[in-house]
Amino acid sequence: MASSVLVSATGCGKSSKKGKVYYLNFKPEQDAAWQELAAKYKDEKGVEVKVITAAEGTYEQTLATEMDKKDAPTLFQVNGPVGLAKWKDDCADMSDTEAYKNLTSSDFALKDGDKVLGIAYVIETYGLIYNKTLLQKYCDSDFATVKSIDDINSFEKLSTVANEIQANKDALGVKGAFSSPGMDSSSDWRFKTHLANLPIYFEYQADGIGDTDAIKGTYLDNYKSIWDLYITDTTCKPTELASKTGDESREEFTKGEAVFFQNGTWEYQNLKDAGLTDDDLGMLPIYVGAGDEAKQGLCTGTENYWCINEEASDADKKATKEFIDWCVTSDEGTTAMAEKMNFVIPFKGAKESSNVFVKIDQANTAAGKTPVSWNFPTMPSEEWKNGVGAALTQYAAGTGDWESVKKAFVDNWATEKSKAAK
Amino acid sequence: MFKKANRKLYALIFVLPTFAAFIIGFIYPFAKGIQLSFFKFRRLNKLTFVGLDNYKEAFQDKSFLASFWFTLMFVVVSVILINLIAFFVAYGLTIGIRGSNIFRTVFFMPNLVGGIILGYIWHQIFDAILRNFDKPSLVTNTSMGFWGLIILMCWQQAGYMMIIYIAGFQSVPGDLYEAAKIDGANRRQLLTNVTLPMMMPSITICTFLTLTNSFKLFDQNLALTAGAPYNVDKGLWTTRMMALNIYEVFYGEGSNAKGVGQAEGVIFFLIVVAISLVQLFLTRRKEVQA
Numbered sequence: 001m002a003s004s005v006l007v008s009a010t011g012c013g014k015s016s017k018k019g020k021v022y023y024l025n026f027k028p029e030q031d032a033a034w035q036e037l038a039a040k041y042k043d044e045k046g047v048e049v050k051v052i053t054a055a056e057g058t059y060e061q062t063l064a065t066e067m068d069k070k071d072a073p074t075l076f077q078v079n080g081p082v083g084l085a086k087w088k089d090d091c092a093d094m095s096d097t098e099a100y101k102n103l104t105s106s107d108f109a110l111k112d113g114d115k116v117l118g119i120a121y122v123i124e125t126y127g128l129i130y131n132k133t134l135l136q137k138y139c140d141s142d143f144a145t146v147k148s149i150d151d152i153n154s155f156e157k158l159s160t161v162a163n164e165i166q167a168n169k170d171a172l173g174v175k176g177a178f179s180s181p182g183m184d185s186s187s188d189w190r191f192k193t194h195l196a197n198l199p200i201y202f203e204y205q206a207d208g209i210g211d212t213d214a215i216k217g218t219y220l221d222n223y224k225s226i227w228d229l230y231i232t233d234t235t236c237k238p239t240e241l242a243s244k245t246g247d248e249s250r251e252e253f254t255k256g257e258a259v260f261f262q263n264g265t266w267e268y269q270n271l272k273d274a275g276l277t278d279d280d281l282g283m284l285p286i287y288v289g290a291g292d293e294a295k296q297g298l299c300t301g302t303e304n305y306w307c308i309n310e311e312a313s314d315a316d317k318k319a320t321k322e323f324i325d326w327c328v329t330s331d332e333g334t335t336a337m338a339e340k341m342n343f344v345i346p347f348k349g350a351k352e353s354s355n356v357f358v359k360i361d362q363a364n365t366a367a368g369k370t371p372v373s374w375n376f377p378t379m380p381s382e383e384w385k386n387g388v389g390a391a392l393t394q395y396a397a398g399t400g401d402w403e404s405v406k407k408a409f410v411d412n413w414a415t416e417k418s419k420a421a422k
Numbered sequence: 423m424f425k426k427a428n429r430k431l432y433a434l435i436f437v438l439p440t441f442a443a444f445i446i447g448f449i450y451p452f453a454k455g456i457q458l459s460f461f462k463f464r465r466l467n468k469l470t471f472v473g474l475d476n477y478k479e480a481f482q483d484k485s486f487l488a489s490f491w492f493t494l495m496f497v498v499v500s501v502i503l504i505n506l507i508a509f510f511v512a513y514g515l516t517i518g519i520r521g522s523n524i525f526r527t528v529f530f531m532p533n534l535v536g537g538i539i540l541g542y543i544w545h546q547i548f549d550a551i552l553r554n555f556d557k558p559s560l561v562t563n564t565s566m567g568f569w570g571l572i573i574l575m576c577w578q579q580a581g582y583m584m585i586i587y588i589a590g591f592q593s594v595p596g597d598l599y600e601a602a603k604i605d606g607a608n609r610r611q612l613l614t615n616v617t618l619p620m621m622m623p624s625i626t627i628c629t630f631l632t633l634t635n636s637f638k639l640f641d642q643n644l645a646l647t648a649g650a651p652y653n654v655d656k657g658l659w660t661t662r663m664m665a666l667n668i669y670e671v672f673y674g675e676g677s678n679a680k681g682v683g684q685a686e687g688v689i690f691f692l693i694v695v696a697i698s699l700v701q702l703f704l705t706r707r708k709e710v711q712a
Contacts, residue, residue, distance in 0.1 A: 061673050068466050086675075090465075185648075242559030243549045381675040390561075390652035390659075397558030404654040412657065420675040 019319030020048040024066055024073035026059050026304060029266055033340040040332060047319050057185055060382070063087075067309070074312040074320040078118055079303040080377025081211070082420065084110050091117040092308040092317055098325035099306075099347065108346040110305050118305030121328065122343040125361040125371075126194055126264030127298040128158075128284040129271075134174060134259045135161075135282070143168050149282070155222075155289035159229050165259055166233040172259075176235035179258035181227075182244025183393040190246075190262050191227070192389035195286065196409070197299060197376045199223040202290040204375055211378040213417045217410040222288035224402055231396045234258070238396040250274070262286065264299075265357045268342050278356045285364075285372070297364045298357075301374025302346075380416035387412045459685040462678040476678065476685035486686050488658045489667035490693075496568065496663065497636045500575045504632045505625070507576055508583030515584070516591040526588065529581040541645025544574045561650040567661035574642055579635060583628045590624030591617070622709040626702065633701055637694050640665040664690050 025034050031053040038049035052073075054062035059077075066073050067090065078084045084091070094100050094109075095116040103109060103119065110118030132149070138161065139147050146152060146161050162177040169176060181191055199219035204210060206218060231238040235252050253261035254274035261267075271281060285296045308320050327333035328347040337343045338351035344358050353359075365371060379385060391408040394400030459476055461469040480486055511529060515522040532540070548560045548570050560566040594617060602616050643649070643666045649659030662670070668690060672683025 064464075064673065086464075089468075237556075239556065239558040240549075240553055242561050243545065383670075383674060387652050387654070387657075390650050391654055393559075394562045394651050397562040399558055399562040399651065400654075407654040408652070411654075415657065416675065 018047050019313065019315030019317070020050070021075060021316070021320045021323045022050045022052070022071060022073045023075040023323075024059075024063060024077075025051055025053040026077050027266070028053055028056055029269070030341045030343075033336060036340065037327070037333070037336045040336075041323060041326065044332075045322075045326070047323065049323060057189075072309055072311065074309050074316045075324065076307055076309065078110070078305050078307055080305065081110065082377060082380070084112075084118055084305070084307075085420070087307065088112060088117065090307070090310050092310040092312075093117070094119055094306075094308055094321070097321050099321075099328045102329060102347045102349060104346045104348060104350075108302065118307050119324075120302040120304060120346055121306050121324075122304050122337075122341075123300060123302050123346050124265050124304075124344070125283075125298045125300040125357055126262070126286075127357075128286055129253070129261045129263050129267065129357070130282050130284060131253065131256060131259050131276075132280050132282045134172065134256060137172060138165055138168075138259070141168065141171065143171075152284060153287075154293040155225065155287040158284070158287045159225075162229055162233040162260070173256070174259060175252065175257040177233035177259050178230050178235075179249040179252040179261045180235050180244045181230045181241060181262070181396075182246060182249050183242050183389060183396070184245040187244065187246035187249055188389045188393070189385070191230075191392055192385045193376050193379070194264075194299070195226065195262065196223065196379075196385075196388060197374060198226070198286060198288050198290070198372065199409075200375045200378070201299075201372050202288075205291065210375075213414065213421075215410055215413040217406060219288070219290050220406055220409060222290045223409075224405070226286065226288045227392065227395075230262075239398060241396045242393050260284075265342065265344070265355050265361075268355045268357055281356050283357050283360050285369075295369050297369035297371040298361045299374060300361055300371040303374060303377045380413055380420055384408075384412050384416040455684060456688055459681065459688045462681045464677060464680055472678070472681065476681040477689070479678075479682045480685045480689060483671065483682065483686070484656075485658055485662070485667055485671070486664075486689075488656075488660075489662050489664045492568075492661065493637060493639075493664045496571060496639075497633060500572055500579075500636045501629060501632045503572065503576050504579045504583055505628055507580040508628065509587050509621075509625075511580065512584045512587030512591060516588055526585070529584055531581065532578045533582045535578070537641025538645045540574065540578060541642040544570065544577075545646050561647050564651055564653075564660040567647040567650070570646055571639075571643065571661070574646060575636065575639070578642075579632060583632065586624050586628050586631075587621070590621045594620040619708070619710045622705065626705040626709065629701055629705055630698060634694060634698055637697070638665055639663055640669070 021038075023034065023038070025031060031051070034051045034053070038051045041047065041049050052066075063073070063076055067076075076087075078087055078091075093115040095114070097116075097119070099119050099121075100109060100116050108120035108123075109116050110120075130149075135149055138144055139149060143164055144161075145164060146157055152158055152161055165172060165174065165177040182188070183191070199217070199222060200215065202219045202222070203216060204212070207216075231241060235258055236244065249261065250263075250267070250270060251274075252258045254271060254276060268281075283298060285298050287293055287296065306324060308317055312320065327337065328345055329349050334345070334347070334349050334351045337345050338353045342353060342355045342358075344350070344353050344355070361371065387408040388405065391400055391405040395402055395405055458469075460471060460473060462472045462476070463469045515525055519525075545560070548566075552559060552566075560570045598616050598620070599612060602612055607615065640663075643661070643663045647661040649662030649666060649670070651660055652658070653660050659667075659670075664686075668683055668686045671686060672680055674683075
């Protein structure tokens with residue numbers, strides 16, 4: 001099955017003294033840009049770079065299959081400490097790379113003792129994307145309690161706004177406050193992973209930890225509040241959410257049928273392609289009614305770390321290191337990563353991104369807000385996420401209760417963490 | 423034309439390509455698969471021998487047992503339904519109604535569609551119907567998922583089995599019917615005493631095919647429900663069949679997930695072989711000569 005999900009590759013690459021690069025890319029949105037950059041690199045340096053992209057949600061399977069082949073990927077990625085634990089033996093030390101030396105903070109490297117096994121190559125941000133024009137229209141309406149977008153700074157305000165939009169959706173010409181929180185696999189990661197980050201973040205903050213074998217679920221009531229808001233104030237009935245896709249949700253937002261759309265910086269290009277301009281777009285923090293909400297920023301972090309295959313030939317390893325160094329230090333590389341891929345890269349030579357959501361995040365931080373860190377790379381396993389996702393779906397459909405979501409969150413966390421430790 | 427010794431040599435040469443393909447495509451992977459089930463591994467070049475540990479763990483894996491019972495239930499219902507439908511459709515299409523060739527083609531066509539596409543399309547169809555009745559998606563309801571799978575499989579497989587049954591009907595000699603009619607048999611007696619016994623070879627093949635197909639079902643299961651809904655109390659995916667469960671175990675967390683998955687694969691193979699052999703023995707016994 002794995003071979004059928006592979007997207008096209010450039011060339012087939014004979015091994016030469018120069019070595020070659022085979023990059024197994026994780027992000028389907030950036031496949032075309034990587035192919036282009038690889039072709040450019042070949043023209044310039046004469047080194048073959050093969051880029052293959054795994055289909056959404058199948059990276060681990062594809063990687064496991066590809067790594068057993070003779071021509072295994074020389075460059076692949078893990079999602080953080082949990083992913084690294086699985087692939088540690090296959091990761092080469094990267095401490096001698098320019099990429100590592102140019103990191104803006106050593107926090108962006110995954111280390112094992114003195115060895116640098118992974119380097120983050122993109123910093124991303126997510127939150128509640130909103131349609132500025134529509135939200136302003138709400139603020140200007142008679143029925144609006146909240147009169148300015150800037151006043152939306154807590155869960156209480158957010159839910160007031162959402163409920164009032166929902167109640168007056170015909171007057172505003174929308175179908176709902178939030179675009180549909182679909183639970184099809186093309187969309188469910190927004191909730192079982194990204195939204196679930198918030199209760200985890202606040203619990204870690206309260207307990208002063210960065211990972212745990214047993215989550216307590218202190219903030220699950222907040223998780224429920226925001227999920228209830230999403231599934232009530234939306235464009236369709238909660239019973240229909242199980243099969244709603246990511247594309248449908250985005251389309252509702254770009255067509256102006258919904259005011260809010262939970263997603264991240266990576267969606268910027270898609271939204272622009274659909275005709276929205278920078279003036280239409282804004283991003284709010286996802287308020288769940290926990291912590292110091294006035295100071296809460298957007299969710300910013302990474303789950304994308306490059307690793308170099310330890311078992312590749314020395315020539316290939318060298319070629320791969322040179323390739324990533326070129327990507328993050330050369331003018332062509334950094335420009336492509338900023339403009340074509342819309343990435344914010346954590347390296348000193350980074351070009352400024354034109355991404356409007358990135359700018360909002362930077363402005364927030366400058367104004368003294370604290371970004372919510374990404375703690376979902378510490379989630380125990382895919383199975384855990386799927387369990388939470390299914391429980392959320394069943395809760396929305398009315399065939400399951402919130403108790404089940406809690407169990408899937410808390411009980412499965414311990415079970416899956418102990419499995420992974422075995 | 424050939425001397426005897428030469429003929430043997432030629433036979434050997436002509437058999438060689440097929441034999442080589444059989445070794446490469448079946449014997450080697452099969453032997454390798456059995457071998458791997460006794461090892462702890464994550465990559466094929468790093469194997470640690472663990473004896474029967476993988477098998478022990480497989481038998482303690484509650485998702486493996488649950489998927490076995492779910493699969494068994496599915497197999498029983500789908501084998502019966504598919505064969506009944508295929509048999510009567512074939513019967514209807516051999517008594518000479520107009521346009522039976524068109525019907526045959528139409529009924530056969532679903533079989534040409536790939537499992538993933540089929541599962542996805544039926545998922546959409548079921549959900550659209552359920553939405554009309556204000557009911558949630560079939561991925562939130564176990565029994566709905568079960569019957570969804572049954573309907574999908576009947577729709578897909580009945581056409582193929584129908585073709586085999588039609589061939590069976592056509593091979594029943596007409597004089598047998600004539601003789602039976604002269605002896606005063608009514609339609610019902612013709613069916614049970616002439617047609618059915620003469621059709622036993624077709625029934626053997628069709629039950630065998632539906633039985634093994636249903637047991638090994640993967641694509642449709644993945645695309646239609648992917649195992650959902652999830653039962654939090656039991657920690658189980660309630661519509662996950664054996665093949666899908668093995669896939670999930672194999673790619674799951676833990677350092678010896680692959681070994682356990684492999685062991686479950688071997689057990690799964692033995693179960694399918696055993697059940698098919700019993701079925702072949704039982705239906706073969708009923709076959710008669712005209």
